[in-house]
Amino acid sequence: MTTPTTPTVSTSPATARVARAGRNLVAGLLLGLGTVAFIDETVFHQLLHWHHFYDRSTSEVGLVSDGLFHAFSWFATVASLFLVADLRREGAFWGRRFVAGWLAGAGFFQLYDGLVQHKLLGLHQIRYGVDLAPYDAAWIIIASGLLVAGLAQIAVTRRTVRQLV
Numbered sequence: 001m002t003t004p005t006t007p008t009v010s011t012s013p014a015t016a017r018v019a020r021a022g023r024n025l026v027a028g029l030l031l032g033l034g035t036v037a038f039i040d041e042t043v044f045h046q047l048l049h050w051h052h053f054y055d056r057s058t059s060e061v062g063l064v065s066d067g068l069f070h071a072f073s074w075f076a077t078v079a080s081l082f083l084v085a086d087l088r089r090e091g092a093f094w095g096r097r098f099v100a101g102w103l104a105g106a107g108f109f110q111l112y113d114g115l116v117q118h119k120l121l122g123l124h125q126i127r128y129g130v131d132l133a134p135y136d137a138a139w140i141i142i143a144s145g146l147l148v149a150g151l152a153q154i155a156v157t158r159r160t161v162r163q164l165v
Contacts, residue, residue, distance in 0.1 A: 016092035018164045024094040025154065027083035028101020029108075032150070034077030036106040040113065041070045044126070055124040100153030107147025114139040 017024065044050045045066050052062025053069040087093040114136065117123045126135040 013091055014164055016090060017094035017097070018161050020087055020090065020092035021094065021097055021157065021161050023083060023087060024092070024097040025101040025157075027080045027087065028098040028103075029105035030076045030080035030083070030101075031098075032102040032105025032107070032146075033109045034073045034075075034080060035102070036109045037069065037073035038077065041066060041073060045069075050127045051124040053124065056122070094157070096153065097157045100150050100157055102150070103146050104150025104154060107143050107145070107150055110139065110143030111147055114143055 041053075045052060052059075052066050054065035055062055084093060084098070114126075118125055118136070118139075125132060126139060
């Protein structure tokens with residue numbers, strides 16, 4: 001007894017990458033979010049003890065909020081790695097598009113954290129008992145630089161997608 005087979009269509013790596021451009025971008029965005037959240041959690045929350053994710057309550061609530069934040073960073077990281085593994089298996093991994101997503105995700109998260117969580121919602125500050133201006137400036141400048149670099153690379157890779165479609 002024979003089993004029906006589907007014909008295989010060979011595609012070039014460039015065609016595969018273009019077909020999965022969005023998935024490469026999402027994988028990078030997730031890893032960017034996960035990486036920066038992990039660094040923030042590890043360095044500023046655990047090693048330096050500058051703040052918790054939520055500082056408007058007790059230390060116990062702050063620690064629980066840190067745990068949830070840490071879980072988010074790992075969820076984003078693991079989801080990204082599963083997407084990358086799938087893309088590599090399909091021969092559709094596009095490093096430049098992935099890095100563009102990583103930069104944009106990292107910059108977006110950092111900018112969101114600095115503007116929304118620190119300033120608008122006041123969930124926590126970078127540090128307490130010091131002049132925040134230099135910290136805020138460094139936070140926003142780094143975030144903006146990452147985001148602009150990521151958006152620029154997204155634009156470059158988008159042109160490549162348009163040329164190949």
